[in-house]
Amino acid sequence: MAGATVLVSLQQLKGFLGISHFTTKMEIIPVLSSVFSHKDEIGKLPMGVNPPSSNMLCFHGPYLAVAIKTGIVAGILSLTEGIAVGGTFAALENYQVDGNKELMAIGLMNIAGSCSSCYITTGSFSRSAVNRNAGAKTVVSNIIMAAAVLVTLLFLMPLFYYTPNVILAAIIIASVIELIDYQSAFLLWKVDKLDFLACLCSFLGVLFISAPWVSPLEPNTMALGNIPGTQIYHNLSRYKEALRVPSFFILAVESPVYFANSTYLQERILRWVCEEEERREVNNESQLKCTILDMTGRKILEKRSLQVFLLVLANPVGNVMRKLHQSSILKSFGPNGLHLSVGEAVADISSQWKAQP
Structure with missing residues (x-):
């Protein structure tokens, strides 16, 4: 841009x-x-x-x-x-x-x-x-x-x-x-030097070569449900025995998240949430209160995509955690924003809701 x-x-x-x-x-x-x-x-x-x-x-x-x-x-x-x-x-x-x-x-x-x-x-x-x-x-x-x-x-x-x-x-x-967001470029240099290099190459490419239209890799997302009697969560469309968790919407991101597809991912997550709210309203189910993003297997998380994740993260791997610590986004999660697994996130948040008057 x-x-x-x-x-x-x-x-x-x-x-x-x-x-x-x-x-x-x-x-x-x-x-x-x-x-x-x-x-x-x-x-x-x-x-x-x-x-x-x-x-x-x-x-x-x-x-x-x-x-x-x-x-x-x-x-x-x-x-x-x-x-x-x-x-x-x-x-x-x-x-x-x-x-x-x-x-x-x-x-x-x-x-x-x-x-x-x-x-x-x-x-x-x-x-x-x-x-x-x-x-x-x-x-x-x-x-x-x-x-x-x-x-x-x-x-x-x-x-x-x-x-x-x-x-x-x-x-x-x-x-x-x-519209020139130079502060994000500085933060990108701090978080990940390779991503900053990619950003700089894109800037110079647009400036001297023109801007080709490219289609970014669309990250795959899927809704998860709980297998009864276990702490295992699987794709609702593949596993018919998987059940939705009341008041929760669990979403898995199956692809690396780069600056090129972070905006698409944000739109896709919000579309998932809107569709889930409409489905619950039609079926008279419990109101949606929390959305959990399952980050299992995600090894890449770029700075701009960090601004998208203002929800609850489950099982972020080491490289993702390192970038979260290097950015200022980690503070927005609070003490209960990161969990080791989806099951732990559901149990912890449910106990917090029960403790509220």
């Missing part, structure tokens, strides 16, 4: 210097070369809204196949970028992004835009940063923004004729620069 922030800031140099013919590439070297090879050029701002283009829609012609292929690729890229930008701000503001809703929103937005001469649109990194910096919390901000833009396009464009581009560029740079 820091690399993308720097690139967005560099792209605003055209606003600072009044350059109209600017490179479309995002790497740092083409951007700086474009800055030093052009002069100040400011043109007239057009007034009014785009003309309707629904009458141009046709399903025949020699370029129909090319248009369909281009539309599919553009749609996939638009959705990917929208979810990526949404996930970035969701992690900062501690909320979840629903991929299905994003797909519907971006799809309907581009269908409507195609009928009014608009180019393909998706989640804007710079505008989202400005929105967040302004304190926007709900979709009402988008409605107000759309109304303000419409009024501006229809009536106020002549007033902006002499407005320097540097002002608009400064707003974007001041907003996105706050």
Whole structure:
């Protein structure tokens, strides 16, 4: 994210210097070369809204196949970028992004835009940063923004004729620069040098090579149940004799947790918890009070993923414990946040509940 922030800031140099013919590439070297090879050029701002283009829609012609292929690729890229930008701000503001809703929103937005001469649109990194910096919390901000833009396009464009581009560029740079989380980089260096090296390589790769779209390894999770008469907990979907523990939800993480998949893991855990609460409510079962993460076999735990685990951990191995001690997250667990096994966690927390008045 820091690399993308720097690139967005560099792209605003055209606003600072009044350059109209600017490179479309995002790497740092083409951007700086474009800055030093052009002069100040400011043109007239057009007034009014785009003309309707629904009458141009046709399903025949020699370029129909090319248009369909281009539309599919553009749609996939638009959705990917929208979810990526949404996930970035969701992690900062501690909320979840629903991929299905994003797909519907971006799809309907581009269908409507195609009928009014608009180019393909998706989640804007710079505008989202400005929105967040302004304190926007709900979709009402988008409605107000759309109304303000419409009024501006229809009536106020002549007033902006002499407005320097540097002002608009400064707003974007001041907003996105706050997204560089240098404190996390310092903490990452303290917790794990190899993870810091991976983070640094990612930053430099985005800065000098551009940002390729990659799919992080999705950590596998499964709900556990107790085998009656034992302290053994197994997958509920595989072992039919396994039973759910009243008031507890036990979740096992079967894959290493890296910075690349920690956000996905957080979303998956919260989705598990929401589904479990709905299931208990439908079946009139006891209310969910505690979620236990079984960390058996997890040998890798990266710093960013530590911020996800604000629950109860069972049987974290030595390497995980070492990183927990090196970070500040361990204090949030309290004296009863870590247990040697799932059975011990269930018994200890149950006894605490019984002791409460």
